[in-house]
Amino acid sequence: MLDGTALMPAAVRVAERRRETHDTWTLRLDGGPALAPGQFSMLYAFGAGEAPISVSATGDSVEHTIRAVGAVTRALCEAETVGVRGPYGNTWPAPGGDAVIVAGGIGLAPLRPVIRALGDRALVLYGARAPRELLYEAELASWGAQVTVDAPAAGWDGPVGVVTKLIERADFDPASAVAMICGPEVMMRFAAVALLDRGMPADAIWVSLERGMKCGVGHCGHCQVGPLLICRDGPVFRYDRVEPLLRVAEL
């Protein structure tokens, strides 16, 4: 229901700011709305503007991981207090069995709460541009994540190549596992195809879309893709339901 308060941000103190990479920070909020894995909030940097930011840790301490790429996200990364509207959007599925988690770049952030919840049942496959871009490095090791980069630096002795290569050789049962993918849209398309090639059914594959969410409540239409509003119907979608829409050029 859209009333006057739905669009009113609450001021929330940033309890802790952790540097993840040269341009990415994780903010732990002191209060604010409770979020479930997959959901996002609209975070407002006073005087700069608002941006949709997915939740990267749920529960008692809510975290958001933000890449400083524009004026708003830069201001958010430096803020001591942020305006928060939310929670918005739906959640990742909660599978009873194993899950293949495929993340690209900053796309690992929305999947972190799922990986934490699944524990040993999550097989984490992560692709990034370069070793210095990797998020949550200590946690990656504890998850046993398989990590590949496009541009290795000196000292990198892991895989080099696209994240789809990890899918081709990963050890999982495509008949029983579900997959959750988050990253650049082209990467998600190729990752989904690689999972289908391994024999995973399309209705076991989930993706999280990001298309210019603005109001968060299905009102403004900024995040419309075909018949869907990402903020209201998503951001998490089953792949077989959005596959045709992923090939539609952005309006």
Add this chain to the structure above:
Amino acid sequence: MQTLADVIDELPALRSLSPAQRQTLSGCARNQVLSPGEEIMREGDAADAFYIVRAGGVAIVTQVPGRGEITIETLHAGDLLGWSWLVEPYRNAFGARALGATRVLALDGVCLRGKCEADPALGYALLKLLASVFAQRLRDTRVRLLDLYGADA
């Protein structure tokens, strides 16, 4: 004792070949064990073999002045390495180096070229197999060219 023919029969990379064709291939094959960092092929050298990684990994490398040796891509168990043996002038376009303790099946390219000339059906089957590898590598390379993970993407 597992024979070379058994090894070849069990390799998913060669599954599209007929049993007789796999048998022919085994006449040009040998097992090779590589220690970590060992060079398998050198850029510019005569391309006289191709490899199927059985265990471990292989880095495809090139020398960049000022930066030393750069890894372009890594290959892992099941992957096929090297096709310059099939394409004139039969020179390695890149180098390759074992990532850790690595086992590969090495196939003699000169031997294979002779068998393919003599048996066009084998040549075609092998070319189809390699073409699917080319296509996949090219697709992966194109995806990487998009530089998807960049801040501007």
